[in-house]
Amino acid sequence: MRWKLELVPIPVRDVERAKRFYSEQVGFTVDHDIRLDGGVRIVQLTPPGSDCSIVLGAGDGVTPAHPGSVRGVQLVVPDVVAARAELLARGVPVGPVQHVENGAPADGPGDVWNSFVYFDDPDGNGWALQEGPAEPAAPGGAG
Template sequence: MDWKLELVFVPVSDVDRAKDFYVNKVGFNADYDERPSDDIRFVQLTPPGSACSICMGEGLLDAPPGTGTTLQMVVDDIQKAHDQLKNNGVDVSDVEVLPWGHFVYFADPDGNKWAVQYIPWRNAGQDSSAQDAGQGNS
């Protein structure tokens, strides 16, 4: 049996502002934005190529805005990801090169944190022992 993570809740204070940030600055796809009742609004957004989406809205969470756990996406080109974010007005970190991957970091308008990772050995054809060594696993 497969167990697939497909939806993560992100606590935000202003749904329209957050949706605009994720769609127009980060580049997520707007999948769904409905109000099934007067008390509930459900917005689902998905990073391009991802099987997992984020959702936000009204009447969905008790968590204070900006208190979501750090989420991470993986890309094939960290410089291109960095440049896209920066060119779209996202306050993104410089590229950080670590033994287990190359990273950039940003936060949404509420302070929910994101990491974007490039994993060099995924495209280099290394065997799993080299991958484990690169990730610091033993």
């Protein structure tokens, strides 16, 4: 049986502000923006190249978690330095490139799977970019 992570709820105070941040600054694609009875608004966004999406919500309509309480969500990118530069160019306050050395954070890139950049959304939900191996070229040389 195949199990696939589909959706991660991210609690926010202001859904519109969070939608702008994740779509315009971080570069996620807006998949759905719907309003349900009772004033519940659901905004689903997907990171480029990901099969898993996030859903933004305020109040108990999406998640009972408090805004800013989600920490440690990781996105894997093939080049953490380039991803950091892209976020900076879009106005996202991001930390420096770091790696883990002797069990503690150290400045600068490490090996594959050991280079990270951290940032928070406007509500304080914490994200990490982790450098993974570059994806192999598609068959036939395209890629």
